[in-house]
Amino acid sequence: MGGNQLSLALDPAVTTAHALHAHAAAIFAKHAPWYQDAFRDLPKGHAIAASLIAIAVLRIANKSVQSARAVRKLRAQGVPEQKLHHPQWWLLGLHRYLLGHILEPEPSMATAHRSEQQTPLLHGKDVDGWNCADQAPRIYVARTFFGAPSLVVADPKTLHAIMSAHSYSFIKPDTSIVLIGMVTGDLGMVTINGDVHKRHRRIVNPLFNMKTLMPLVPAILASLDEFCALLDTAPASTPLPFHELGGQLTLNVIGRTGMNYEFNALALDGTPITRAYHDMLDSIKFTPWFLLCLLYPKTLGRGPTAARRRFLKGHRVMTSAIKDMLARARAEPNGTALIHELIRQNAGDALSEHELVCEIQTFLGAGHETTSSTLAMAMLLLAQFPDVQDELVQELDQAVADLDDYDTLSKLPRLTSVINETLRLFPPANLTFREAGANVKVPTTVLGPLALQKGLEIEIPIRAIHMDTSIWGPDAKEWNPRRWDSIDLVQSGSSDLAANRIVNGRRQIGPYDYLPFLVGPRGCIGRQFAVMELRLFIAGLVRRYKLATDLPVGGEELHVAITMRPTNAWVRVERRV
Ligand code: HEM
Numbered sequence: 001m002g003g004n005q006l007s008l009a010l011d012p013a014v015t016t017a018h019a020l021h022a023h024a025a026a027i028f029a030k031h032a033p034w035y036q037d038a039f040r041d042l043p044k045g046h047a048i049a050a051s052l053i054a055i056a057v058l059r060i061a062n063k064s065v066q067s068a069r070a071v072r073k074l075r076a077q078g079v080p081e082q083k084l085h086h087p088q089w090w091l092l093g094l095h096r097y098l099l100g101h102i103l104e105p106e107p108s109m110a111t112a113h114r115s116e117q118q119t120p121l122l123h124g125k126d127v128d129g130w131n132c133a134d135q136a137p138r139i140y141v142a143r144t145f146f147g148a149p150s151l152v153v154a155d156p157k158t159l160h161a162i163m164s165a166h167s168y169s170f171i172k173p174d175t176s177i178v179l180i181g182m183v184t185g186d187l188g189m190v191t192i193n194g195d196v197h198k199r200h201r202r203i204v205n206p207l208f209n210m211k212t213l214m215p216l217v218p219a220i221l222a223s224l225d226e227f228c229a230l231l232d233t234a235p236a237s238t239p240l241p242f243h244e245l246g247g248q249l250t251l252n253v254i255g256r257t258g259m260n261y262e263f264n265a266l267a268l269d270g271t272p273i274t275r276a277y278h279d280m281l282d283s284i285k286f287t288p289w290f291l292l293c294l295l296y297p298k299t300l301g302r303g304p305t306a307a308r309r310r311f312l313k314g315h316r317v318m319t320s321a322i323k324d325m326l327a328r329a330r331a332e333p334n335g336t337a338l339i340h341e342l343i344r345q346n347a348g349d350a351l352s353e354h355e356l357v358c359e360i361q362t363f364l365g366a367g368h369e370t371t372s373s374t375l376a377m378a379m380l381l382l383a384q385f386p387d388v389q390d391e392l393v394q395e396l397d398q399a400v401a402d403l404d405d406y407d408t409l410s411k412l413p414r415l416t417s418v419i420n421e422t423l424r425l426f427p428p429a430n431l432t433f434r435e436a437g438a439n440v441k442v443p444t445t446v447l448g449p450l451a452l453q454k455g456l457e458i459e460i461p462i463r464a465i466h467m468d469t470s471i472w473g474p475d476a477k478e479w480n481p482r483r484w485d486s487i488d489l490v491q492s493g494s495s496d497l498a499a500n501r502i503v504n505g506r507r508q509i510g511p512y513d514y515l516p517f518l519v520g521p522r523g524c525i526g527r528q529f530a531v532m533e534l535r536l537f538i539a540g541l542v543r544r545y546k547l548a549t550d551l552p553v554g555g556e557e558l559h560v561a562i563t564m565r566p567t568n569a570w571v572r573v574e575r576r577v
Pocket of ligand 1: 189190191201362363364366367368370371374427428429432433515516517518521522523524525526527529530
């Protein structure tokens with residue numbers, strides 16, 4: 001069968017079973033006449049099933065051949081393969097082909113506990129050739145489903161090319177677009193590429209400068225006061241689930257400051273829109289449907305499953321609610337929420353109504369759980385490290401009379417180091433993916449220029465880089481905000497820093513060593529907003545309450561679906577005054 005016919009038969013746009021069957025039957029009849037003979041006497045249902053299976057097998061075979069080619073090309077350029085730990089003989093290695101390396105210990109994947117088993121694969125013992133300190137490529141090939149390669153990149157020189165110098169040559173892959181797009185909308189900034197992304201980013205950028213953000217401080221503090229009123233009703237001896245409470249607080253804040261809407265998330269039921277939003281998120285949890293979306297985002301992932309129906313129902317409610325919010329915001333020309341500023345910035349209608357809806361949905365999706373996970377982890381860690389908690393309270397007592405003095409708050413070193421260190425060890429975006437465009441060549445520190453096949457998946461193992469001892473020292477896995485007292489965050493020329501990380505007793509950390517918000521044109525646009533929220537929340541809570549927990553250090557459980565979040569951040573709070 002010729003290549004064109006094969007790719008026609010495999011066209012993902014042809015989705016219904018009947019259309020696929022008819023399409024496949026025509027091609028098979030022409031190029032494999034035995035097909036018609038074989039299926040002539042079969043009932044139609046069987047023939048359809050047989051066609052679908054044949055298409056699936058061809059599709060997988062086609063993908064496997066392409067994958068093998070891509071791996072050969074990388075190997076020939078000196079890129080090592082991930083060293084595996086699981087026995088190779090099980091099912092004659094078929095499981096490895098089907099599931100790739102997802103069963104291998106990798107810190108950035110599901111159940112990412114902070115144990116030795118799941119230390120980052122950026123250490124010599126895990127990857128062939130990785131332990132030659134003077135020659136480490138800091139790049140390796142891992143495999144995903146059906147043997148597809150994923151190039152794991154931690155080399156700062158290569159990361160610079162991917163994230164900054166040539167960031168538009170590396171697009172978001174379909175899987176990321178579909179999965180993240182469920183939460184943030186199909187045309188929100190996180191999921192779009194190329195010129196469309198540039199247009200969105202230009203309009204949205206001004207929303208997140210300090211001039212726009214400062215007027216939001218009172219609304220954030222008001223939400224914090226309501227949150228504390230709720231905490232005050234709990235006895236000091238009762239552990240509270242900050243992994244859930246944090247989300248209620250940040251949802252209220254993004255509602256007020258982002259959309260001028262009261263989610264009322266601290267109330268038992270919230271509003272109908274709050275419930276629809278939660279329902280939508282719940283349906284995306286790790287289900288068979290989620291797995292289908294991961295494997296076949298544009299075909300089987302769109303199948304009519306119960307989870308998808310539930311998701312779409314919540315999505316419809318959210319979309320219509322956001323349209324109402326936009327209509328209300330248009331009638332308030334002097335409003336201070338992000339939605340008001342978005343409308344002002346879009347005066348020339350560069351973004352359509354649907355694009356505006358997606359951007360608002362993006363603020364909600366990208367800005368709510370990420371911030372709440374960081375807050376929950378910070379609360380837990382401060383409870384586990386009372387000495388750091390005391391230092392922080394002392395710093396706050398000495399420097400700040402009033403929390404709305406954000407200028408002073410933003411300059412406090414211990415507060416900043418608590419946030420930095422929490423985001424280092426527990427980055428909510430624990431890893432991210434890109435896809436190589438056509439004719440892409442990237443520099444590397446030791447392998448020379450590396451030619452990448454179009455469509456090759458690139459994984460940026462954010463958490464693994466944050467836990468790499470060659471960057472952070474032998475205590476890389478420990479939470480220690482004091483380390484930031486002797487760290488210089490170096491912004492330029494840092495891709496050459498690897499060989500000389502300690503200068504005058506201070507550790508030099510480059511932009512590709514510490515990436516909780518990523519960097520470059522696709523870095524987090526909400527970074528200042530997130531850090532502002534975290535400063536206000538942590539300062540406000542630690543000042544009011546003494547935090548304690550029964551959970552031992554390292555006992556946190558982390559769940560990874562789209563982001564990484566704690567699921568057992570139980571903390572007791574006791575009023576200080
Ligand atoms: C601690 C909190 C946060 C963390 C750790 C975080 C992290 C990140 C990361 C790593 C990315 C890049 C994702 C990728 O390209 O794969 C990103 C993108 C983004 N974030 Fe955040 N984020 C946080 C809070 C927020 C907030 C509060 C907002 C908005 C209200 C926000 C809005 C966005 C948007 C719109 C993008 C897409 C930017 C683009 O592609 O141009 N984030 N964030």
